[in-house]
Amino acid sequence: MRLIVTRASPYARKTRAAVIELGLEDRVEIVEVPIRLPQQSKPDVEAVNPLGKIPVLELDDGRLIADSPVIVAYLDDLAGGGLIPRGADKWRVLTLEALADGCMDAGFVLRMEQLKAEERRDPAEVAAYTAKIERTLDRIEQEPHWLAGDFNVGQLALACALDWIVFRGLVADPLAGRPRLRDWLAATRGRPSLAATRPST
Ligand SMILES: N[C@@H](CCC(=O)N[C@@H](CS)C(=O)NCC(=O)O)C(=O)O
Structure with missing residues (x-):
């Protein structure tokens, strides 16, 4: 699966750090794209996330996982837990x-x-x-x-x-x-x- 990020975004950093925290480095390819403003077009990102926002996770079968809280929850599930506790x-x-x-x-x-x-x-x-x-x-x-x-x-x-x-x-x-x-x-x-x-x- 591919995680599309920029170097500066705090939302993207949360997901990149989650990959490391959860030991998923071998399963998630990090793809860095340039930093662009909302008013700039980003065909590379928009092809994956219609909102044009990063971070976005593209699964191997092409499914889309967005946005950062959902991406981290998905990764946490995949790893069997670690960043999101169970219970109260x-x-x-x-x-x-x-x-x-x-x-x-x-x-x-x-x-x-x-x-x-x-x-x-x-x-x-x-x-x-x-x-x-x-x-x-x-x-x-x-x-x-x-x-x-x-x-x-x-x-x-x-x-x-x-x-x-x-x-x-x-x-x-x-x-x-x-x-x-x-x-x-x-x-x-x-x-x-x-x-x-x-x-x-
Ligand atoms: N709620 C989203 C926010 C993501 C977001 O706003 N990302 C910014 C970069 S920091 C972005 O991609 N902006 C470009 C745009 O909106 O076109 C998340 O948690 O992932």
Whole structure:
């Protein structure tokens, strides 16, 4: 099967790191494509995912698996588990993944603003999407249970979101004033799956 990714996307990094975490490197071919904006055409990606979004997983029989939470859940099933716990804890972990993915979504809006000429930026939009990220990170900082337990898909998504926000400079240092998140990320970045997939252009 083929996993189509770019080097910078935090959603794609989550799936690439999941392949490594789950020991599926021999079964998943990573195909890197150029970074392009939503308004640019991407026939190579659109041939696989009609939405034109990456990451996307193409199975050997041509079936499509999208988007990143579904791809990780598919890989987790294939590997017999590892990133998504069974039982009640599953909902805590999947909610953390949704919160982290939501920070990526808000960051994506900020990235689009960042790419505009300064006079065309919308300060109200920037403020609203910055506040979404700040509130979410504050909540995670204040509630230790999100970072507890075995490494999981929620924590993987959070590490990818934080590293990408820093990489693109989307908000003022997201780790400043959040010591729990800062220490956790410093320890988590050493995982081979994250070390091998750092964002780059
Ligand atoms: N919800 C999707 C979001 C994926 C996404 O927005 N990917 C961006 C790159 S970071 C993309 O492909 N944008 C190009 C486009 O929308 O045409 C996921 O979790 O996979």
